[in-house]
Amino acid sequence: MSDQVKEFRDFRSKMNERILSQDNLVIKRLFNLDTNTYQEGALPVKTKEMLGLVASMVLRCDDCIKYHLEKCYEQNITTEEIMEVFSVANIVGGTIVIPHTRRAMEYWDILNGHQ
Template sequence: MSKKIQEFNEYRSKMNEKILATDNKVIKRIFNLDTNAFKEGHLPVKTKELLGLVASAVLRCDDCIQYHLESAMESGVSKEEMMETMSIANLVGGTIVIPHLRKALEYWELLEEEKQ
């Protein structure tokens, strides 16, 4: 596994455990709402992950982008679909999103390498 992917996932898991261990009811509910929002429903998971990717890019959250890229790939998103999604994010978010596009493409390529 790529060091960058492994570090991201280990850090995310470790910190989520610490956060949830604080037993804060509001935070637990937010985490639960996030989990349930991305489950299969009227929209397929693949579509929801692409929507999450656009929102994350527009909000310029690289951690969120990486999370949604991993989930999108697991949901069967192709590189072409991811790039089209990121083109919409750049259209909506403006040129300030371009640095996040660069990082997103780099992370996607790492994920592709892992998949092979």
């Protein structure tokens, strides 16, 4: 695992634990809703993760993009499929999404061992 991937995962885990340790009911419910949203349902997990990636790119949240790229990787989504996801995100979000697409491509390459 690359240092970038490990650093992202470690920070996310550490801060999630810190936030949840505060025992705020609203935040705990929000985290739970997020987890349950991406479970298998009428739509397969793979589709939901690709939808999450598009939304994250359009909203320009680099942490969210990395998270959904990792989940897409776990779902064995191909680079060809990722490129189509990037295409949808850029059409919906406009050219302001291009810098996020660059960083997303870089992280996707890292996940796939193409550093």
